[in-house]
Amino acid sequence: MTLLDTTDTGRGLLTADRYRAELDDGRELYLDGKRISDPAGHPAFKPAADEIGRLLDLQHHPDHQDLLTWQDPATGQRLARAYQPPRTVEELRVQRRSAEFWHAESLGQHGRSPAFMASIAVGLYDFRHQLEKARTGFGTNAEAWYHHTSRNDLVLSHALGDPQIDRSADPVDDPDLALRVLSENERGIVVRGAKQLTTLAPLAHEVLVYLSASFAQRRGEQFVVWFALPLNTPGLVTLCREPLGSSPWGHAHPLGARFDEQDAMLFFDDVLVPWDRVFLLRESELARTGLGRINAWSAYIGHVRYRERLRTLLATATLVAESIGVDGFRNIQEDLGTLAGYAELTEYFLDAAEARATVTDSGLLAPGDTAASRVWSAEVAGKAVDIVRGIGASGLLMQPTANDLANPRLRPHLDRYMRGRGIDAEHKSRLFRLAWELTGDGFGQRQDLYEFVHRGDLARNRINLYRRYDQSSVRERLQRLIAEPTTSPEVQS
Structure with a gap:
């Protein structure tokens, strides 16, 4: 079967086992x-x-099916809600509610959730x-x-960035600096190079390859290409980083184990990309304008995830503060209020994206521009983490393990000196380990x-905001104000 086989209805909604x-x-x-x-x-x-898999199974649960799935009018199949092309404000909002459910289940830790990548499709x-x-x-x-991914409920990844070899050089002079098209033939195109940082690649079915915003500085149309491939394509090599969800000492890492999406380098060793999987080739301006267009919904869904984070x-910060009796301190309440303000602002940004939604030339309803909110999110991300660290302070570093708690020689000391306000040492240990x-x-x-990093270069995004922001009316008023000399009022004697 090729992607052009429109009679194929796919395998439908995923289950964990499948x-x-x-x-x-x-x-x-x-x-x-x-x-x-076998990565799984x-x-x-x-x-x-x-x-x-657990989250995918929820799509089949009768309590969640209407929220997490929709019926494709062309086939009558139920498909994942994230794959629904929204045409009305209500359809856009139900996508938001569906993403809110997913990200609440994953505590905002799934940056490359299937809901996020489906929106790019x-x-x-x-x-x-x-x-x-x-x-x-x-x-x-x-x-x-799109029909192939939605009707088979594929879990996707995407690859944008080039290897960090020498960012001061030009790929035309050193072609290994960027993925490039080597040749074309009757079967497709042949590509060579690498892509970083491909989040979720070991746990995804397919990868969508396109260009980051930095490609605008390149010369050479051989570097401009969009395509998608299964991750088992011959010649495509995936190298994973060190896992983050385990410890040689057996410490519990419930977040890292469950939500470490893995990041990977992709090496394209003269890979053949069939023609039916090529979407754009040697069209720099189209790639530049298309980057924001195809990510309109993913930026919106990404903000849903950031709200949950x-x-x-x-x-977490509130529970930590309560556990050590500092939640009544004025400075701690101020810090918690700052975090609450951040969370509340994400709601405003999502509401604004819906209020500013526009109909595209294909008839879909795209969320309004979220460039400013993406800059803000990157600016406050580190501050939010610092607040939690500041409240937990040194207690975050020194907490007993499960084996420490089970040791009869240590346990009396732990119960006496490592307990919290109203909680025992074991409960406090689990809380602080989570923090x-x-x-x-x-x-x-x-x-x-x-x-x-995932929202792109922060300095470039700020500069683009400045260049795009319409100051014309205010500038005109100011120019009129300063066009004539200022006259002083007559002084009355």
Whole structure:
């Protein structure tokens, strides 16, 4: 079957069992120098795969089906709600409510949730007419790929950034600095290079490859390409970073184990991309304008996820403050109020995106521009984490393990000196370990860095905001004000 087979209705909504089985697809996946044959069964990935599977199973639960799924009018199938192309404000808002449910279940830790990536597939589908104008067949490919992903409920990843080799150099002079098209033939295009940082790649079915905003500085149309591939494509090699959800000392890491989405480098070793999986080729201006267009819904859904992360940080900080009796201190309440303000502002940004929604040329309703809210989110992300760290302070570093608590020689000391206000040492230990995992250990630091980098270069985003902001009316009033000399009022004697 090719993507252009419109008679295929796919396999429908994923279940946990089917999802785990489909990851055992022969992909070339490496962790710590060893090839991994079945990521869903490997200890480094199994807890995260099981968590995604648990959430996918909720789509079949009668209590959640109407929220998490929708009926495709073309096939009568129930599909994941995140794949629904919204055409009305209500359809946009139900996507938001569906994403809120998913991200509440994952405590705002799933940056590359299936709900997020499905919205990018919707964006590509929306942009299909522009792609078709650029080259006959590419828009059809985009539409076919959207139907393929939605009707099979595929879990997706995306790859944008180039390797960090020498960012001062130009890929034209050193082609290994960016993924490039080597050649074209009757079967498709051949690409060589690498992409970072591909979050969720070991746990996804397919990857969508396109360009980050930094590509505008490049010369050479051979670097301008959009396509999608299964992660078991021959010649595509996936290298994972060190897992963050385990400890050699056996400490519990409930967040890291369940929500470490993994980040990976993708190496394209002269990979053939079939023509029906190519969406854009050698069209720099189209790629530049299309980047924001296809991400319109993902930016909106991403803000839903960030709202839940802020709510999680606020609730954690409050519980920590209560557990050590500082919740009544004025400075602590001020810090908690700052976090509450951050969480509340995300609601305003989402409401504004809905209020400013516009109909695209394909008839979908796209959320209003969220560029300013993305800049704000990156600016406050580190501050939110610092507040939790400041309240927990040194207590975040020194908490007993489960084995410490089980040691009869240590336990009396722990009960006496490591308890909290109204809670025993064991409960306090679990709470503070949760706070440390959110803010301080490898998983917490990865999540913090993710918030800073995944929205793109902060300085560039600020500059783009400045350049795009319409100051014309205010500038005109000021120019009129200063056009004539200021006259002083006559002094009355």
